[in-house]
Amino acid sequence: MIEVRGLSKRFRDRKRGEIRAVDGVSFRCEPGQIYGLLGANGAGKTTTLRILATILEPSVGTAVICGHDVVEEPEKVRAKVGFLSTATALYPRLTAQELVEYFGRLNGLDENTLKKRIDEIFARLDMDGFRDRRCDKLSTGMKQKTSIARTLVHDPPVMIFDEPTLGLDIMTARTITTFIRECRDRGKTVIFSTHIMSEVEKLCDVIGIIHDGKLLTEGTLAQLRAKYGEQDLEEIFVKIVTPLQARVEA
Amino acid sequence: MARNAIGIVYRKEFTEWVRDRRTLISTVLVPLFFFPIIMVGFTALAVVMVGKAKEETPRIMILDGEDSPQVVAGLREVKSLEIAPYSANWKEQISDKEIRAAVEIPPGFQAALEKGEPKTVKIYYYEGEMKSSFGVDRIEKFLKDYRDQVVKERLAAKNVPPSVLTPFEIHQENVAPPEKVSGATVGGFIGYMVVLLCMTGAMYPAIELTAGEKERGTMETILSSPISRMNLVLGKFLLVLSAALATAALSVMSMGISFSALRHFNVTSGRGEAAGLLLQLGPKAVAAIFLMALPMAVLFSAVLMTIALFAKSHKEAQSYLTPMTFLVVIPAVASLLPGVELTPKLAFIPILNTSLVCKEIMTGTYHWNAIALIFVSTCAYAAGALFLAFKTFQRESVLFRS
Numbered sequence: 112m113i114e115v116r117g118l119s120k121r122f123r124d125r126k127r128g129e130i131r132a133v134d135g136v137s138f139r140c141e142p143g144q145i146y147g148l149l150g151a152n153g154a155g156k157t158t159t160l161r162i163l164a165t166i167l168e169p170s171v172g173t174a175v176i177c178g179h180d181v182v183e184e185p186e187k188v189r190a191k192v193g194f195l196s197t198a199t200a201l202y203p204r205l206t207a208q209e210l211v212e213y214f215g216r217l218n219g220l221d222e223n224t225l226k227k228r229i230d231e232i233f234a235r236l237d238m239d240g241f242r243d244r245r246c247d248k249l250s251t252g253m254k255q256k257t258s259i260a261r262t263l264v265h266d267p268p269v270m271i272f273d274e275p276t277l278g279l280d281i282m283t284a285r286t287i288t289t290f291i292r293e294c295r296d297r298g299k300t301v302i303f304s305t306h307i308m309s310e311v312e313k314l315c316d317v318i319g320i321i322h323d324g325k326l327l328t329e330g331t332l333a334q335l336r337a338k339y340g341e342q343d344l345e346e347i348f349v350k351i352v353t354p355l356q357a358r359v360e361a
Numbered sequence: 362m363a364r365n366a367i368g369i370v371y372r373k374e375f376t377e378w379v380r381d382r383r384t385l386i387s388t389v390l391v392p393l394f395f396f397p398i399i400m401v402g403f404t405a406l407a408v409v410m411v412g413k414a415k416e417e418t419p420r421i422m423i424l425d426g427e428d429s430p431q432v433v434a435g436l437r438e439v440k441s442l443e444i445a446p447y448s449a450n451w452k453e454q455i456s457d458k459e460i461r462a463a464v465e466i467p468p469g470f471q472a473a474l475e476k477g478e479p480k481t482v483k484i485y486y487y488e489g490e491m492k493s494s495f496g497v498d499r500i501e502k503f504l505k506d507y508r509d510q511v512v513k514e515r516l517a518a519k520n521v522p523p524s525v526l527t528p529f530e531i532h533q534e535n536v537a538p539p540e541k542v543s544g545a546t547v548g549g550f551i552g553y554m555v556v557l558l559c560m561t562g563a564m565y566p567a568i569e570l571t572a573g574e575k576e577r578g579t580m581e582t583i584l585s586s587p588i589s590r591m592n593l594v595l596g597k598f599l600l601v602l603s604a605a606l607a608t609a610a611l612s613v614m615s616m617g618i619s620f621s622a623l624r625h626f627n628v629t630s631g632r633g634e635a636a637g638l639l640l641q642l643g644p645k646a647v648a649a650i651f652l653m654a655l656p657m658a659v660l661f662s663a664v665l666m667t668i669a670l671f672a673k674s675h676k677e678a679q680s681y682l683t684p685m686t687f688l689v690v691i692p693a694v695a696s697l698l699p700g701v702e703l704t705p706k707l708a709f710i711p712i713l714n715t716s717l718v719c720k721e722i723m724t725g726t727y728h729w730n731a732i733a734l735i736f737v738s739t740c741a742y743a744a745g746a747l748f749l750a751f752k753t754f755q756r757e758s759v760l761f762r763s
Binding site for chain 1: 366369370373376377380381577578579581582584585586587588589757758761
């Protein structure tokens with residue numbers, strides 16, 4: 112389970128001064144549920160998810176993942192989390208298998224368990240044909256599968272996906288969305304950020320709309336439709352964000 | 362979480378490192394072939410070139426001297442000189458290397474000699490041109506012999522023995538063993554090369570493991586794994602250190618082979634010109650140099666990693682680290698300057714101290730107090746640099762600089 116409590120992150124920028132990338136964000140995500148964080152570019156999605164993956168430290172607030180505080184026990188949190196984004200690239204000179212083994216070992220898996228896990232994951236993701244091929248020789252689809260195998264190798268109960276389909280072709284993106292659904296079906300807690308409305312509509316159980324670092328609203332798709340009187344998620348998003356945007360611009 | 366996380370990171374970094382062709386060049390090929398090429402190749406070439414130049418008969422020109430036929434005839438008789446016919450453009454001919462030198466006999470030279478009046482014979486040459494200097498040497502030798510002959514004749518005319526000019530003899534004799542002589546001649550160069558190659562060996566992996574990781578987008582991947590930042594830094598640092606030490610070890614080994622080859626060349630060719638380079642690199646000297654290079658390699662590895670981490674890309678890191686090369690080269694070169702010797706104060710200046718102590722070691726001198734002081738002080742600097750590397754790896758503003 113993920114519980115985010117009043118999370119804020121401030122950055123200092125020489126030109127713009129202090130920037131509040133995330134501003135008092137709170138939400139919960141239960142096991143077997145996909146929480147979709149929907150927002151435009153620069154809304155604060157990546158920063159929020161990086162904090163949850165303990166890559167960044169919050170300025171204020173905290174989050175608890177599977178009973179571990181992201182500030183107090185970052186290493187324990189990371190052991191419970193699988194983190195995938197378009198920025199999480201692969202080591203070019205390792206083979207697909209070596210890469211997954213590396214992350215398995217870093218997660219403390221013994222050699223026997225690691226071998227079993229890799230065989231199982233590689234079979235499930237149909238990766239046996241390229242397991243000994245170096246990552247710099249893989250196609251985009253193969254790379255994505257290897258990244259998925261990397262996040263799954265230690266069988267984490269929590270999965271964090273930061274715009275995982277950004278820049279991918281339809282077939283590769285489909286592999287990812289299928290995988291996200293599978294994670295939920297296996298009872299994992301899934302948090303997923305995107306700015307693609309259709310992905311949110313298809314995948315997410317709960318949607319949180321984030322803008323300018325603030326979580327403006329959250330609920331199921333049905334709840335949001337009822338609350339804002341719109342059927343189309345894009346219309347709902349625009350209805351929520353536009354007044355705020357106008358205020359910022361004024 | 363893994364217990365031996367540092368080892369896991371190290372093994373992975375090592376696997377990637379040995380699969381990188383650029384690594385092979387900077388860590389293995391450069392130290393292995395640089396010394397043989399520089400030391401043996403250039404020295405042998407220089408010896409051969411100097412030998413050839415000496416074998417050549419310099420072509421010179423005699424200016425004036427019509428009223429001094431004796432000295433002119435004497436010059437013409439010197440077998441090791443070829444006399445070119447007079448030409449008004451003799452200066453140009455010297456500059457164009459058509460003749461090597463010109464000797465000007467002043468008017469009335471011979472008559473002045475007979476009267477005992479002093480005159481000046483001028484030799485014109487091309488400064489910095491080796492063959493020209495050989496021509497000058499031969500002219501000068503002839504003139505000195507001629508002058509000595511004149512002095513002897515004058516003394517004989519006055520019944521004074523020639524020994525009156527040399528009431529006593531001066532004789533210089535070297536008492537230092539040959540390895541010390543050669544160590545003093547080229548020992549500083551060894552320290553300089555070890556310092557430089559140690560840094561060269563560390564530079565590429567330091568960039569690759571920090572800025573390179575950011576550029577490829579794998580930094581976020583590794584930071585999302587449960588390894589602690591300290592273990593991650595240590596694993597990476599050990600790989601950079603291994604590269605620096607491998608380069609240093611290969612360069613010391615290569616130096617040993619190069620000097621053996623050079624000695625062989627000198628013995629077989631029977632040339633004495635490179636006698637100063639007959640350096641003995643015994644196991645004790647190799648071990649001592651390696652020991653001194655160890656903390657310096659730690660220092661380089663940690664500093665290079667820290668600086669390279671600030672960069673977003675390989676290119677940017679290279680532009681940050683290029684000035685570092687100068688910072689390292691300057692103290693290393695300073696150790697080569699004549700008169701710069703190891704003092705307690707200099708023992709605290711990093712790089713310079715190691716270069717100087719390597720120079721001492723090469724002469725077979727082991728000042729254990731200085732060695733201990735340099736080892737400890739460099740270790741302290743290295744520890745500081747490593748601590749800085751840890752701290753830098755904790756800074757989000759550095760890791761995610763945009």
